[in-house]
Amino acid sequence: MRTLAHISDLHFGREDPALIRELLADLRKLEPTLVAVSGDLTQRARRRQFLAARAFLERIPCPKIVVPGNHDIPLYDPVRRFLLPLHRWRRYITADMDPFYRDAEMAVLGVNTARSLAFVNGRISDRQITLLRNRLCSIPDRTFKIVVTHHPFIPPPIPPYSIVGRAAKALAVLEECGVDLLLAGHYHLGYSDDIRSHHETIRSRILVSQAPTLSTRLRHEPAAYNVYTIDPPVLTLVVRSWNGKRFVTARKTRFREIKKTWSAVGS
Ligand SMILES: [Fe+2]
Numbered sequence: 320m321r322t323l324a325h326i327s328d329l330h331f332g333r334e335d336p337a338l339i340r341e342l343l344a345d346l347r348k349l350e351p352t353l354v355a356v357s358g359d360l361t362q363r364a365r366r367r368q369f370l371a372a373r374a375f376l377e378r379i380p381c382p383k384i385v386v387p388g389n390h391d392i393p394l395y396d397p398v399r400r401f402l403l404p405l406h407r408w409r410r411y412i413t414a415d416m417d418p419f420y421r422d423a424e425m426a427v428l429g430v431n432t433a434r435s436l437a438f439v440n441g442r443i444s445d446r447q448i449t450l451l452r453n454r455l456c457s458i459p460d461r462t463f464k465i466v467v468t469h470h471p472f473i474p475p476p477i478p479p480y481s482i483v484g485r486a487a488k489a490l491a492v493l494e495e496c497g498v499d500l501l502l503a504g505h506y507h508l509g510y511s512d513d514i515r516s517h518h519e520t521i522r523s524r525i526l527v528s529q530a531p532t533l534s535t536r537l538r539h540e541p542a543a544y545n546v547y548t549i550d551p552p553v554l555t556l557v558v559r560s561w562n563g564k565r566f567v568t569a570r571k572t573r574f575r576e577i578k579k580t581w582s583a584v585g586s
């Protein structure tokens with residue numbers, strides 16, 4: 320059994336200090352096997368925002384997979400945006416753009432989908448698709464396989480309905496490699512579904528799970544993060560929601576593989 324905390328869209332520069340304090344306390348109590356951070360660590364990719372994000376990450380006492388989001392690329396400085404898009408990310412957060420975690424039960428690969436040109440929707444490159452195959456296909460299927468991106472593979476329930484660029488091409492490889500779970504953020508909305516809710520050509524079950532924001536840039540729902548307990552063939556998702564004072568369990572959903580599809584089987 321493994322426990323994974325999925326936090327996203329912290330947008331340092333638009334953070335709530337009380338929330339950040341309680342989030343660290345909640346994570347310390349939880350002691351997850353791994354924390355996945357799916358991008359938009361900063362609001363405008365400024366130095367002081369990266370420094371605040373780094374100080375936060377350093378206080379999480381467990382392994383982390385961290386990928387950038389579109390907000391981690393400078394927007395208004397054309398030199399930095401097009402010539403040095405992730406320079407500050409590499410300097411202040413991590414130089415590892417293909418972060419990978421593996422233990423006896425779980426393998427997790429982070430993929431950077433943030434691009435200077437495909438600014439809003441992001442994209443996966445051929446190099447990254449090859450890397451996905453090389454890293455994940457040789458791992459036995461009894462290992463639970465997870466990929467973390469900023470931009471999602473299925474659209475949110477409300478507009479805009481965009482997904483990451485080249486999703487279909489990447490998904491063919493993810494299916495081939497037996498990936499179980501895709502984690503992302505970007506829309507500041509929490510939602511989960513089987514990949515075939517949007518990609519009908521995929522035959523294997525892949526669960527997609529989106530985390531909302533932990534910043535003050537809320538969209539129709541409170542700040543929250545997700546905790547997954549991975550105990551195949553059951554995956555339990557607990558949503559830890561911010562009530563203004565502390566994090567509380569807002570929802571618990573159990574997913575089970577039924578007829579090769581991820582189905583919610585109650586709480
Ligand atoms: Fe965001």
Ligand SMILES: [Fe+2]
Nearest residue numbers: 359388389505
């Ligand atoms: Fe984003």
